[in-house]
Amino acid sequence: MRVLVAMSGGVDSAAAAALLQAEGHEVLGVTMRVFDYSDRARGRSCCGPDDLEDARRAARRLGIPFYVADLEEHFGRSVVDRFVEDYLDGLTPNPCIPCNSEVKFDWLLKRARALGGKLATGHYARVERRGGRYALLTAADDAKDQTYFLYRLGQDELAHVLFPVGGLRKPEVRAAAAAAGLANAAKAESQEICFVTDGDAARFVELRAPGRVREGELVSTSGEVLARHGGVHRFTVGQRRGLGVTGPAPRYVVRLEPERGRVVVGTADEASRAELTATDVRWVAGAPPPGPVEARVRVRHRHEGVAGTVRPLCGARAEVTLSRPVRGVAPGQAAVFYAGDEVLGGGRIAR
Structure with missing residues (x-):
């Protein structure tokens, strides 16, 4: 099949492209230009100019067409502006979630489908058909699992996306990249927010919203x-x-x-919560369950999760009761619901 691969310049997406090519698919590479990095004093980060060149170099090595999508305006509206407003409103946003749902798996996915193909990324996640529907599953490498950021994907998106590295562990991904002769096989990972290149989110907000702090x-x-x-x-x-x-x-x-x-x-007890309300709740299966469901609930990316009961409410909301209080249930972050290795859905933690 024809597959458009979102290549960030890192080893995971490059390996995804190599694996798909090895399977015989027609692979095209695309990198998103999402922020103005012309000020070199800002340093480098994911999706920066150095990464764009790494992605281009990987595509050249694989001999696949390569494109750059200028999404700065779209990304600024959907991700950066919202990030700043949330912090000013006393929330703790996770910009990777709207980046995935409104940029990668919206704008890029539409382009892939217009080309008659699917979209692939380097995310550590899996998709399987279960009971006549698509299920979003955690990655084989628990330490790298990224499904927390993907809970907004529904049946239509999952029918047209591929996660080639989701069934591999990180060393296997690097080995696949090395076997394909990719120069970024040993490239270090980027952990920071891609548009906050110095790691100081507060300073970024101050620079973007002068006079409002x-x-x-x-x-x-x-x-x-x-x-x-x-x-x-x-x-x-x-x-x-x-x-x-x-x-x-x-x-x-x-x-x-x-x-x-x-x-x-x-105190720690005063900063802990055993109940929360989630808004803008999305269910991977499409419709909410008919009643309360038992789930493992994660309230931040690195949170291992805690058992809880999720009660769907009208208006795309849900009431969540945790089996024990959890510190740091931060409004603005996501609460994501799991049943075993399957993502049921999730929503934004309300104040």
Whole structure:
């Protein structure tokens, strides 16, 4: 079949292209240009100019057509602007989720289908047919699993996407890239947010929203003023380090009150939650289940998950009750629901 491969410049997407080519498919490579990296002082990151050249070099080695899609305006609207607004609103966004759902598996997928083919990426995830439907499954390499970012994919998307490295472990992926003669086979991984090239999200928000950041008070749960802070965008629920206060016991961010410019801190117990409401809930199967479902719930990417009950509500919402309190249930992050190795769906944690 014809397959359009989203090539980021990293080893995973390059290996995906090589594996598909080895299977006999007609492979085309595309890299998204999503941000203006003309200021070299910003450093390098995923999707930067160096990565674009790495992707081009891999495509040349494989002998496949290669294209660059200028998605800066679309990416800025759908991902970057929302990222900034969320931080100013006291939320903790995860930009990889809208990037996947509204850029890669929307814009790029439409192009792949227009070419009469499918879209492939280097994500560590799997797709299988189960019971007459498509199931989104966790990767073979638990340490690399990326399904947390993909819960918004539905049946129509899963019918037209491929994850060639999802059934492999990282060393196997590097070996496949090396066997294909790809120069990026040993390339280091990029962990940072692609458009925050110095790793300082707070500073990025300040640069993008001058004049909209305001100082405020850091207070205890009883209302005692403990310190001043430089803006709620510098904090996230569950945070312990960098609070600027000392005391006999550790303090954690319990909640953010952006309308008052306040950061409320307290004990670990006060910063933990056993219940949450998720909004904009998506179900991979399409329709929500008819009643409550038992699931493993992950409230952030590196969270191993905890048992819970998910009760679908009207208006694409769900009420989630966890089997034990979890610290750092941050509004703006995603709560993703799993049954074994299958992703049931997920939604955005509400305030």
